[in-house]
Amino acid sequence: MIDEVFNPQELVSTDGSQVAYEVFSSQEIYDLEQERIFRGPVWNFLGLEAEIPNIGDFKSTFVGDTPVVMTRTEDGGLAAWVNRCAHRGAMVCRELRGNATSHNCVYHQWSFDTKGNLLGVPFRRGQKGQAGMPPEFKPSEHNLHQLRVESFRGLVFATFSAETVPLEEYIGTTMGGYIKRVFHKPVEYLGCTRQFANSNWKLYMENVKDPYHASLLHLFHTTFNIFRVGMKAHCETDENHGLHSIIMAIKENQDAEAGADYKEQKIRSYQEGFELEDDSILALIEEFEVVATNHIQPIFPQLVVQQIHNTLVARQLLPKGPDKFELVFHFFGYADDTPELRKLRIKQANLVGAAGYISMEDTEATELVQRGTVRDGAARSYINMAKHQDGQTDTLITEKLIRSFWTGYRNLMGEVATGAGA
Amino acid sequence: MTMWYAVAHESEIEDDTPFATEAKGTPLALFRIGGAIYALYDLCSHGAARLSDGFVEDGCVECPLHQGLIAIATGEPRSAPITEPVTAYPVRIVDGQVEVEL
Ligand code: FES
Numbered sequence A: 001m002i003d004e005v006f007n008p009q010e011l012v013s014t015d016g017s018q019v020a021y022e023v024f025s026s027q028e029i030y031d032l033e034q035e036r037i038f039r040g041p042v043w044n045f046l047g048l049e050a051e052i053p054n055i056g057d058f059k060s061t062f063v064g065d066t067p068v069v070m071t072r073t074e075d076g077g078l079a080a081w082v083n084r085c086a087h088r089g090a091m092v093c094r095e096l097r098g099n100a101t102s103h104n105c106v107y108h109q110w111s112f113d114t115k116g117n118l119l120g121v122p123f124r125r126g127q128k129g130q131a132g133m134p135p136e137f138k139p140s141e142h143n144l145h146q147l148r149v150e151s152f153r154g155l156v157f158a159t160f161s162a163e164t165v166p167l168e169e170y171i172g173t174t175m176g177g178y179i180k181r182v183f184h185k186p187v188e189y190l191g192c193t194r195q196f197a198n199s200n201w202k203l204y205m206e207n208v209k210d211p212y213h214a215s216l217l218h219l220f221h222t223t224f225n226i227f228r229v230g231m232k233a234h235c236e237t238d239e240n241h242g243l244h245s246i247i248m249a250i251k252e253n254q255d256a257e258a259g260a261d262y263k264e265q266k267i268r269s270y271q272e273g274f275e276l277e278d279d280s281i282l283a284l285i286e287e288f289e290v291v292a293t294n295h296i297q298p299i300f301p302q303l304v305v306q307q308i309h310n311t312l313v314a315r316q317l318l319p320k321g322p323d324k325f326e327l328v329f330h331f332f333g334y335a336d337d338t339p340e341l342r343k344l345r346i347k348q349a350n351l352v353g354a355a356g357y358i359s360m361e362d363t364e365a366t367e368l369v370q371r372g373t374v375r376d377g378a379a380r381s382y383i384n385m386a387k388h389q390d391g392q393t394d395t396l397i398t399e400k401l402i403r404s405f406w407t408g409y410r411n412l413m414g415e416v417a418t419g420a421g422a
Numbered sequence B: 001m002t003m004w005y006a007v008a009h010e011s012e013i014e015d016d017t018p019f020a021t022e023a024k025g026t027p028l029a030l031f032r033i034g035g036a037i038y039a040l041y042d043l044c045s046h047g048a049a050r051l052s053d054g055f056v057e058d059g060c061v062e063c064p065l066h067q068g069l070i071a072i073a074t075g076e077p078r079s080a081p082i083t084e085p086v087t088a089y090p091v092r093i094v095d096g097q098v099e100v101e102l
């Protein structure tokens, strides 16, 4: 029965270059993804350790569309549990963030500790001669559903599956190296923005693996005629399943005086009358070994690590149904930021997020695909840019990262089918 | 300024059974351990539960709501989920009357 719902043969071509639009609007496929992907052998990004620095700190979030709470435990470690009461299923934690050493369900006041263990239940021993819980009731058998949690360079992940390989292995050496580039010293969480998009979560995955659209969709650069000199592109996937990837725009001749290139560009308008009043929005204070204006790195399925100029973000992608997702932009800086650098990071936060100068069109584009395809489940996309030159890594005119994503997706959705059907 | 208030007769307080009373509008739970009588503020520091509805065991009262333990003599928390102490009041016996200072 399961195999009928997701027939990889029909939905995604082996090389990932053709995808039936049904994958973006089918409720059955969406439900299957929750089981095979989000509760399957992957690590889901929950948040930054810097969001919960103190004992008892917690944040309410999701794995797929399952509500999950991540906490800092009494011993300084990390924990995550499904936000569903062990009694009769109510959400235990009703706040986005906070600090608590115990979490009480409002419905009947069952109380759980930071790790999700049941501490006590009201009237366990009854009251004044009235009966309580049966004698065989053992609190330790009624804990919240606890997930495996691991962190990599301050990024916190959880998995439902006992089969998932250790986090570091899941991320892989290549992708781990790029994460270390951004997370090379302690970070401080600055705050977040949230946005909803009326489209399928995988359309956003495609978007962050799609350097082809960058100079075409986003009008900010063309409007102000901001062209870049001495930029080198880099596109690469992880070495294992091809579901993670990186797109970088790297600045060459890095020893040239910082910012000189930029100034010489003389930001001017394509059309008369359009000019940036304050060009510091595009400043680039060099703070990494490899100087890049853009670093966009999806770690499948819930994280996108982003460095754009000096603004740093861990984006969290949360599916909310076949045609809805939420994006949470976690902005951060480094603990040792100078006040000027911190100010610049926050100013450049305007480049990204819901109304970001160079990102506001992204979810508009994913919604256009959703609306354009909803009645044509069997029709297929055409994802062939640079397919005959798949080995090229130094180009932005390619769709190879998307093809690699669909191949990995196909394996993940298909593999389990074999297991489940056996 | 504190004062002594008569809150019960000594004979009313039994081993193993908390006794609920009040003084000046303050709810109190009285306990007897061996010969001595103790008074605690009658509200758990963790939630909305009367310690006088709790169970007495090994010098502690177990909160009826989440089974957290509080030391009867001092009001100190002894187990999760209780982390904050509850107030323990001085007690004296005058002519068989239990008096509490608050
Ligand atoms: S549903 Fe949570 S205590 Fe009853």
Ligand code: FES
Pocket (backbone or CB within 6 Å): A111, B044, B045, B046, B047, B048, B049, B063, B064, B065, B066, B067, B068, B081, B082
């Ligand atoms: S209310 Fe007393 S232990 Fe929770």
Ligand SMILES: [Fe+2]
Pocket (backbone or CB within 6 Å): A207, A213, A214, A217, A218, A358, A359, A362
């Ligand atoms: Fe984009």
